[in-house]
Amino acid sequence: MVDAVRAMLLVCAVVGGGAALGLITRHAFSVAFWPANAILVGTMLRAPHLHRPAGWFGAGAGFVLADLLFGQSPALSGWFAAANVSGTFVAVLALRRLASRDLRLRRVHSVMRISVGLLPGSLVAALTGAVMVVVQFHGSPTQTVMTWTASEIANYLIFLPAMLTVQPPWRRERRVATAAAAKPLWPLLLLAVSCVLAVYFDGPGSIMFPMPALLLCAMTYSVSTAALVTMALGSGCMITIGLGMVDIGQDLSIPRMVVSIRIAVAFLALVPLTISSAMAVRDDLMAQLQQAADHDGLTGLLNRRAFEHRLHRRLEASANDGGLTLLWLDLDHFKSINDRHGHPAGDAVLRAVATAIEGCCREDDLCARLGGEEFALALVAPDAQAGALIAERLRSTIAALRIDGHGTAIRVTASIGAHHLDHWPVDPPALLRGLDEALYRAKHGGRNRIEWLDADLTRQAA
Structure with missing residues (x-):
């Protein structure tokens, strides 16, 4: 009434x-x-x-x-x-x-x-x-x-x-x-x-x-x-x-x-x-x-081309509000997940990880699937400490995922290469090479961990 x-x-x-x-x-x-x-x-x-x-x-x-x-x-x-x-x-x-x-x-x-x-x-x-x-x-x-x-x-x-x-x-x-x-x-x-x-x-x-x-x-x-x-x-x-x-x-x-x-x-x-x-x-x-053209069809994240294009535009700028934390991420033992549970289960893992990545991003951040089981993030962060907290939260969130694989709970972890950028101008190719090296150090260092660029690599990238 x-x-x-x-x-x-x-x-x-x-x-x-x-x-x-x-x-x-x-x-x-x-x-x-x-x-x-x-x-x-x-x-x-x-x-x-x-x-x-x-x-x-x-x-x-x-x-x-x-x-x-x-x-x-x-x-x-x-x-x-x-x-x-x-x-x-x-x-x-x-x-x-x-x-x-x-x-x-x-x-x-x-x-x-x-x-x-x-x-x-x-x-x-x-x-x-x-x-x-x-x-x-x-x-x-x-x-x-x-x-x-x-x-x-x-x-x-x-x-x-x-x-x-x-x-x-x-x-x-x-x-x-x-x-x-x-x-x-x-x-x-x-x-x-x-x-x-x-x-x-x-x-x-x-x-x-x-x-x-x-x-x-x-x-x-x-x-x-x-x-x-x-x-x-x-x-x-x-x-x-x-x-x-x-x-x-x-x-x-x-x-x-x-x-x-x-x-x-x-x-x-x-x-x-x-x-x-x-x-x-x-x-x-x-x-x-x-x-x-700009997004990955499976996860909905940016693809490599679009991510690198947008990232280069940010890196070529003379300044960035509060700095930028870059995370290069690779899923551990992903091939064995596909072999053991099948490619549909592997796709479900990729989508679940993409959702976790999006949950760590805000409107001004960039996140992408670079290809296969590789992902990348560019996060606006005020300092290196804030960037480290975000990176650790992302790593622990992925490690806590349980994806259903036809009645079997699939677990996945990620190795992450990271760097906090607070100075410009930057040489983008050198920085990306450094992030790749940090990612492989995380892989060889035991996986499911974060490896930060050391001071020498930071100066080289800058």
């Missing part, structure tokens, strides 16, 4: 706020700016627990309260609420059938699939509105269906993609935020200039002035950023045309002209969003290829 009341109040507040925003900015009947329906559909799709009778009752209450607050009669408030709730309910049912990747605009045809899913809801809302027009105003149902459907589609395409793709700040990963911050700003500046020119050189074609810059933004920024830019531009078009700031040279009292303008605004959003979605698919594929 408490959850139902909470859902009702939350949806009521969200929908009421969206409806109030549309009513405040509705300066012209012919070009309607109405974000409430897209906000409601996006909320129901992003928070499925609200898709329940109490949530939809709250939606209807939000529409009615907003209309009453702006002086609408109770009868008309009920009609408008019925049209909006029925249309959004059908739209939610249709869009819930799409894959989650489509709703996040991560497939090439996502925008088209969403557009098709919005059509039934838009028609249901338009038909309900047509009944209202006939009953209350004795108007034309045909004109109402045309203009209402076009308005629903335009408003959905302007606002819904942002509702579906934008993540709240507390849910964004740090690396995503950093990547977004690195994007250039000049496409946005070009878009702003094109919007000013559209207002200055008004006319039938002015609505398309921002399209080149908008396409450039779609190819430059993430899907969520492109959706926000498209939302700002589309709503700006609705408002400026409604206020008469942009004279498109058409008589907006003619229904077919209204439909034409709304469809133009819808396409203004549809094209760049489709391109942005296709770019996102390309980026995902490139990331998958890069992941496959």
